[in-house]
Amino acid sequence: MNCDELVELVTAFLEGALDPAxxxxxxxxxxECDGCETYIAQFxxxxxxxxxxxxxxxxxANVRADLLTAFRHWSR
Known part of the structure; x- marks a missing residue:
């Protein structure tokens, strides 16, 4: 398995939804991979x-509105 494959499986892994193999x-x-171990720990x-x-x-209400506005503009 490489790092890209692990990233694709992280949610299923953390939910215990992977087949045993x-x-x-x-x-x-x-x-073997400190980077992916750190990634899982952060997740x-x-x-x-x-x-x-x-x-x-x-x-x-004003805090919720401010947060929603910030997230809507975040990707821009």
């Missing part, structure tokens, strides 16, 4: 932090 290939790659940290966010409906 593919999961083993991912685990073997992670054992896990992001998932944990996002899980701590309050529900969007609890944000004040």
């Amino acid at each position: 593919t999961e083993q290939r991912v685990v073997a790659h992670l054992a 896990r940290q992001t998932i944990a932090l996002v899980g701590e966010l309050p529900p969007p409906e609890t944000l004040p």
Whole structure:
């Protein structure tokens, strides 16, 4: 497995949705690739932090509007 293949499988890997052979290939790659190991760790940290966010409906309306505007213009 190479890094590009791992990136394509990261969500399924973290959800435990890979078949055993593919999961083993991912685990073997992670054992040898510090970059991908870091990538997975960052993904896990992001998932944990996002899980701590309050529900969007609890944000004040002006804050929610500002965030939505910022994200709409982010890719430009």
